[in-house]
Amino acid sequence: MKRKFLFVVAITFLLVGMTTNVMAEGTEKNNDNAEKFKIPSSVLDISQDNTYPNPTQDLPYLQPSKLTQELIESADIDIENPNLIRILNESAIQTTPLAIGYRATIYLGQWPLNYESSETSTNWEYEKVNTNFFDNRGGKAPYKIHYKQEMQKIVRGGLTAEIQDADDVKKMMLIEAAKKSKLPLSFSTIIGGGTKKDQVYNVPPKKLGYLYAYAPAVNEKGKVTYGEVYLVLKGSKKFIVVKNVTHQGIGAWIPVQDHVSYGFLVTDTPR
Template identity: 75%
Template structure:
């Protein structure tokens, strides 16, 4: 797939550069109605973090790299093309190919050409963004205070490094592109630091204290939380159509399919404390 996209990018750049089409000399097309646009709520949908979930970014002994939203800003020429499409285009990799194409300033009259750019996942519409604060258990701290005469205080100490991975819940075509679009939407909706992989380093600790009463055993469980993202991805065959000084994108054979993913919350841990009279 990567080789095919690289070849398409080179062919597109060469062809557009030699056709003499200039973005600024082309008349602007009237806006076309876009299909496959799922209405999304404009209300605040950010996820509320409970008190049992703590940020460990400063204490984490493994420095996770900050995951920025992988959104690529279209160039002026790319934006003009995207606006002509009959289907909404949000795929960062497709936008990158359009951005890296070159354009000659001199217009060419009488040109007629259609270039097939391949089948792409074009956009992702989110229908549900919900948290699971106990997505994966990463640590257990334990102390037996059955022989004690006063409260014993324990706190969180990560005993071993844990790698927490997310991913799509089912196989879909062009999974990498779909993951990027889902990550963008989930981060925007939840307002949480998300990544498909996060690591909790050994020796990470928090000073928050949990009391174990006498005659009891105490268990402090630590969980990595994650977002369950669900929605619909739209696919289509993309064509670059050029007629004289005009150019546009036409999408054919449009299909949609449901998709879901688990996306871990980076550098956050959910704590659950339990005290009991007998071992668990």
């Protein structure tokens, strides 16, 4: 009895220790992600100042219907493509327990089924969008300059290589990158001409001052899984079979919407 009691105690301590380690690792991972995508002080939100109102980017995620969820769970490969889920949501299948010997196989086409992210990172100076300049070499006191967007600027992202069903792949990559970074992402964003911020940058006497503005972006890298999708009806059963599965690596740049990164340079000579 004593030996059995000691065994139970040992197992209990082991399980508690394992749970604590898992929780600690999860917390550490979440903290690392939060720090990785923390917005630097040099990056400001211009959503309230932007003279061009960018539409809110709704993530193209669809909630599967009950039937769609059953079909997805019947496949041996994860199905996350919003367009394929939409088609399955719009489908209706009526079966009967008396349909003995009934069998049908319906080819739904080749699809990018899911996207698996391997790396998500940020480039806060992805594309230069503006330069404000003042020559204070003849001045005797500091001169204050601030950001003013001289011209409207369209910032576009995109896939780093050609790939089949690019639009579907971009949607899945956008969902994953936004989920990991918690940033407002869009493959296209616009900074309107005349957009301003109140932050002041001082150009000392005898110097030239350059205030550079950059659009940030997220770099997403991972793997897309393709497959031929078949809907199989067999008697009263219905399920999905995926054949000829292939994988392809892909990357994408996805701009951060309505955010600008600033860099201030003081120099003796023109740049």
